Amino acid sequence: MTHPETRFARVVLLACLVLFGATSPLRAGEAAPAADDPALEARLVAITSELRCLVCQNQTIADSHADLAVDLRNQVREMLRRGDSREQIVAYMTARYGDFVLYRPPLKESTALLWFGPALLMVAGLVVLVVVLRRRARLPDESFETDDDTSGPTPAAGGPTS
Amino acid sequence: MKSLKFLIPLALFGVLALFLAAGLKLDPREVPSPLIGKPAPDFKLTRLDDPTASISRDDMLGKVWILNVWASWCVACREEHPMLVEFAQRKLVPVYGLNYKDVRADGTAWLSRHGNPYEASLFDGDGRVGIDFGVYGVPETFVIDRKGVIRFKQIGPLTPEVLRDRIEPLLKSLQA
Numbered sequence: 001m002t003h004p005e006t007r008f009a010r011v012v013l014l015a016c017l018v019l020f021g022a023t024s025p026l027r028a029g030e031a032a033p034a035a036d037d038p039a040l041e042a043r044l045v046a047i048t049s050e051l052r053c054l055v056c057q058n059q060t061i062a063d064s065h066a067d068l069a070v071d072l073r074n075q076v077r078e079m080l081r082r083g084d085s086r087e088q089i090v091a092y093m094t095a096r097y098g099d100f101v102l103y104r105p106p107l108k109e110s111t112a113l114l115w116f117g118p119a120l121l122m123v124a125g126l127v128v129l130v131v132v133l134r135r136r137a138r139l140p141d142e143s144f145e146t147d148d149d150t151s152g153p154t155p156a157a158g159g160p161t162s
Numbered sequence: 163m164k165s166l167k168f169l170i171p172l173a174l175f176g177v178l179a180l181f182l183a184a185g186l187k188l189d190p191r192e193v194p195s196p197l198i199g200k201p202a203p204d205f206k207l208t209r210l211d212d213p214t215a216s217i218s219r220d221d222m223l224g225k226v227w228i229l230n231v232w233a234s235w236c237v238a239c240r241e242e243h244p245m246l247v248e249f250a251q252r253k254l255v256p257v258y259g260l261n262y263k264d265v266r267a268d269g270t271a272w273l274s275r276h277g278n279p280y281e282a283s284l285f286d287g288d289g290r291v292g293i294d295f296g297v298y299g300v301p302e303t304f305v306i307d308r309k310g311v312i313r314f315k316q317i318g319p320l321t322p323e324v325l326r327d328r329i330e331p332l333l334k335s336l337q338a
Binding site: 054067071072075099100 | 193194195196197263288289293294295296298299
């Protein structure tokens with residue numbers, strides 16, 4: 001008696017149930033090791049969210065699900081438990097992977113352009129702008145096109161034109 | 163002079179295009195390793211084929227050697243493996259393996275299936291030594307000199323060009 005359409009809808013619904021039913025326990029499993037020490041986990045997140053994951057480079061070690069990121073989080077967790085400072089952990093990471101892992105690179109000769117480049121660009125832009133404006137201010141009136149009020153389409157502000 | 167002013171935007175575009183073109187050729191996955199020129203990290207690991215025998219960093223002092231990081235789960239390793247087998251047969255230098263985050267049985271089976279170029283493979287099941295070596299893209303290959311200093315690192319599979327143009331000349335100069 002059932003229409004083919006309703007039967008199809010049922011199959012889709014069933015498929016959805018099976019799919020989501022199957023994935024949700026997997027997702028729930030990942031957050032397990034966090035609970036035991038919230039303060040330590042907060043420090044862990046604070047530190048690892050400033051470190052770049054080497055495998056998926058646009059993610060932080062805190063965010064990434066890559067195997068290496070999980071290992072490194074465990075390593076950092078262990079170091080925190082041992083009482084290591086933030087500086088020690090950052091030094092541990094940069095000794096292995098270089099300054100590249102730091103989302104906030106240190107200020108050095110080689111990174112000076114990185115740090116000050118944007119400000120330099122802005123200053124350069126402002127200088128160009130000022131020069132152009134001053135030069136334009138000195139120009140005589142004849143060098144500008146005159147606003148031709150009679151021929152130009154100057155719509156009246158509100159009110160229908162007859 | 164003034165008539166050429168209209169070319170300035172074109173010139174700026176040209177410069178920008180050159181920079182972007184150069185940027186396309188860079189591989190962002192190749193992070194310069196801070197370990198080059200530094201002593202290899204200390205390690206002591208058991209052999210893949212013999213859990214009772216171990217090899218440490220100091221055992222390797224006095225010879226130039228190659229450490230190749232591999233795993234049975236690593237697809238790119240299979241790709242470079244025939245080249246490595248062939249390279250090892252030429253006996254230029256002892257090649258050691260670092261079996262990274264693997265299962266002993268899987269690693270051993272992989273070697274018997276694809277050939278074993280290694281003097282020995284060190285078994286790094288939890289990946290700790292891998293982390294100390296800054297491994298993040300298996301396979302990786304290190305050249306280590308007589309004093310235990312890392313002289314070269316290849317991230318990703320070896321290529322015939324890298325072997326011929328980078329590694330072999332380096333080995334010659336190190337062994338001289």
